[in-house]
Amino acid sequence: MELNKRQDAILQIVKENGPITGEQIAERLNLTRATLRPDLAILTMSGFLDARPRVGYFYAGKKNTLTLTDALMNLKVKDFQSMPVIVSENMTVYDAICHMFLEDVGTLFVADQNNYLQGVLSRKDLLRTSIGTQDLNKIPVHIIMTRMPNIAYCTKSDFLIEAAKKLIDREIDSMPVVNETVGGVEIIGRLTKTNVTKAFISLAQIHEL
Amino acid sequence: MELNKRQDAILQIVKENGPITGEQIAERLNLTRATLRPDLAILTMSGFLDARPRVGYFYAGKKNTLTLTDALMNLKVKDFQSMPVIVSENMTVYDAICHMFLEDVGTLFVADQNNYLQGVLSRKDLLRTSIGTQDLNKIPVHIIMTRMPNIAYCTKSDFLIEAAKKLIDREIDSMPVVNETVGGVEIIGRLTKTNVTKAFISLAQIHEL
Numbered sequence: 001m002e003l004n005k006r007q008d009a010i011l012q013i014v015k016e017n018g019p020i021t022g023e024q025i026a027e028r029l030n031l032t033r034a035t036l037r038p039d040l041a042i043l044t045m046s047g048f049l050d051a052r053p054r055v056g057y058f059y060a061g062k063k064n065t066l067t068l069t070d071a072l073m074n075l076k077v078k079d080f081q082s083m084p085v086i087v088s089e090n091m092t093v094y095d096a097i098c099h100m101f102l103e104d105v106g107t108l109f110v111a112d113q114n115n116y117l118q119g120v121l122s123r124k125d126l127l128r129t130s131i132g133t134q135d136l137n138k139i140p141v142h143i144i145m146t147r148m149p150n151i152a153y154c155t156k157s158d159f160l161i162e163a164a165k166k167l168i169d170r171e172i173d174s175m176p177v178v179n180e181t182v183g184g185v186e187i188i189g190r191l192t193k194t195n196v197t198k199a200f201i202s203l204a205q206i207h208e209l
Numbered sequence: 210m211e212l213n214k215r216q217d218a219i220l221q222i223v224k225e226n227g228p229i230t231g232e233q234i235a236e237r238l239n240l241t242r243a244t245l246r247p248d249l250a251i252l253t254m255s256g257f258l259d260a261r262p263r264v265g266y267f268y269a270g271k272k273n274t275l276t277l278t279d280a281l282m283n284l285k286v287k288d289f290q291s292m293p294v295i296v297s298e299n300m301t302v303y304d305a306i307c308h309m310f311l312e313d314v315g316t317l318f319v320a321d322q323n324n325y326l327q328g329v330l331s332r333k334d335l336l337r338t339s340i341g342t343q344d345l346n347k348i349p350v351h352i353i354m355t356r357m358p359n360i361a362y363c364t365k366s367d368f369l370i371e372a373a374k375k376l377i378d379r380e381i382d383s384m385p386v387v388n389e390t391v392g393g394v395e396i397i398g399r400l401t402k403t404n405v406t407k408a409f410i411s412l413a414q415i416h417e418l
Contacts, residue, residue, distance in 0.1 A: 072412055097340050106333075106382075123332050124315075130339035131306050161413045164406050173315075173382075173402075193382075193402035197373050200409045203281055204370045 004205075007039050011059070014049055018058035025057070034083065038202055041079035045071045072203060077163050078156035080199050081177045081189035086111045089118055089142035096141050097126050107174035109187050110145050116184030117153070117176055119145030153178045154191055164196045213414075216248050220268070223258055227267035234266070243292065247411055250288040254280045281412060286372050287365035289408050290386045290398035295320045298327055298351035305350050306335050316383035318396050319354050325393030326362070326385055328354030362387045363400055373405045 003011065006029070013025055022040055026033045040057065043049045050060040085103045087096055089110050100108055100123065110119035121141055129144050130136060152170045154163040156177050167175065177189030212220065215238070222234055231249055235242045249266065252258045259269040294312045296305055298319050309317055309332065319328035330350055338353050339345060361379040363372040365386050376384065386398030 094340065097336060101333075101337065123336055127306060127332055127336045127339060128310065130336060131303065131345065136340065161410065164410050168403070168406055168410065193406045194377070196409055197377055197402045197405045200405055201370065201373050201377065203412070 003043075004039075006036075007043055010036065010039055010043060011048055014057050015059045019052070019056035020058075021056040037079050038198070041075065042202055042205060045074065073159070073161065075160040075199055076156070077154050077158045077160055077177055077189075077191055080160060080195040081156060081191050082195060084109050084176060084187045084190040086115070086187060087121075087141065088112075089145070090140045092137050093126060093129050093139045093141055093144060094136035096121055097130065097136070100126065105174075105190070106192065107190065108141075109176050109190070110141055111187055112184075114184065115186055117148060117151065117178060117187050118142070119147050120151050120174075120176065121145050122173065148185070151176070153185065155179065156189060160196065160199055163191055167191075167193060167196065212252075213248075215245075216252055219245065219248055219252060220257055223266050224268045228261070228265035229267075230265040246288050247407065250284070251411055251414060254283065282368070282370065284369040284408055285365070286363055286367045286369055286386055286398075286400055289369060289404040290365060290400050291404060293318050293385060293396045293399040295324070295396060296330075296350065297321075298354070299349045301346050302335060302338050302348045302350055302353060303345035305330055306339065306345070309335065314383075314399070315401065316399065317350075318385050318399070319350055320396055321393075323393065324395055326357060326360065326387060326396050327351070328356050329360050329383075329385065330354050331382065357394070360385070362394065364388070365398060369405065369408055372400055376400075376402060376405065 009029060010025055013028055014020055022033050022036060026036050029036070040049070044051050047060060049057045051057050085105045086109050087099060089112070096108055106123050108121040109117060110121060112118055119142065121144070125144055125146070129139065152166055152172060153176045154166060167173070174190055174192040176187045177191050179186040179188050218238060219234055222237055223229055231242050231245060235245050238245070249258070253260050256269060258266045260266050294314045295318050296308060298321070300308070305317055315332045317330040318326060319330060321327055328351060330353070334353055334355070338348065361375055361381060362385045363375060376382070383399055383401040385396045386400050388395040388397050
């Protein structure tokens with residue numbers, strides 16, 4: 001059984017200070033809550049930690065009750081999602097391509113001033129446009145983006161296995177993680193095949209526990 | 210427990226005709242061997258079928274010995290790989306982009322006349338070049354491709370979990386599956402994050418068995 005260094009550090013902090021929130025653990029490690037999420041998910045699923053809403057994490061001791069099946073079926077989108085990269089619908093295609101390289105992502109989301117989802121731009125959309133005859137500095141992204149309601153999305157509490165199926169069924173590499181409100185669909189994250197691949201790898205880590 | 214229709218059909222064929230090879234099963238279903246590979250892997254891992262090299266598949270009955278952990282750690286690249294899409298090093302960048310859309314893949318492999326691996330072209334490489342000032346009809350792909358020995362690759366008998374780690378560590382979406390020979394590195398397949406995502410989903414199917 002082998003935990004990685006960060007998981008060891010988390011376990012030590014919770015043993016000494018639990019119950020303690022994810023934000024507080026992150027603060028002590030000088031990391032963001034988002035960075036810790038997969039580790040906290042693994043430690044919780046493997047029975048080292050227990051988590052209670054609005055209370056925090058506490059040490060549970062190793063219970064050996066985990067099956068990989070439980071782990072797989074219980075993974076949530078929120079444990080593996082990334083930060084969204086959002087642009088406005090009037091950005092030019094040229095600037096969007098530069099922004100994609102700068103942020104090193106494969107998909108940009110387009111939102112209005114309220115952060116409500118308007119469209120999605122994939123690397124494929126941008127490549128298709130870039131070999132056309134039009135001046136990329138004159139085409140705004142809203143001309144070429146995939147629009148609502150044709151956008152596949154998920155919520156942070158969806159099961160990862162269901163979100164993965166949606167990526168495969170829709171033949172897309174990435175989709176926004178959203179919060180559906182009365183006013184519109186708020187973008188709060190990004191779920192990609194890279195995230196799913198990392199989850200696949202983390203299942204093997206659970207096996208090693 | 211629920212098998213999908215194709216898995217049911219395979220099981221029926223093997224019950225009546227086993228031992229029978231994968232090629233023969235594929236022929237009876239009017240499908241390619243490659244298409245059947247994930248189903249055969251799942252049926253074998255879940256104990257419905259046994260497979261013997263140079264003999265074929267035969268019906269084993271459900272043994273209930275499978276754990277998801279065994280399944281995860283035993284998945285091989287060959288069970289999930291796709292067909293490679295190969296171009297020559299003198300193809301222009303413009304033609305390569307068209308070829309990529311035509312074949313609907315995210316990565317092209319560049320090979321010499323002997324099918325030996327020379328380079329890799331990602332959608333990202335092509336997008337970067339397409340916003341430059343050069344005429345895409347005048348740049349051959351060998352100018353912009355990633356070259357040997359800087360190419361990450363795997364073999365068909367590698368464990369899928371190791372190949373998935375390589376995709377994440379090298380920050381790539383796809384890599385060639387190769388056969389290392391005395392003359393050079395032969396391209397025989399393509400392993401992508403899409404393949405890994407499908408493997409992740411197939412683990413949940415095993416759970417349902």
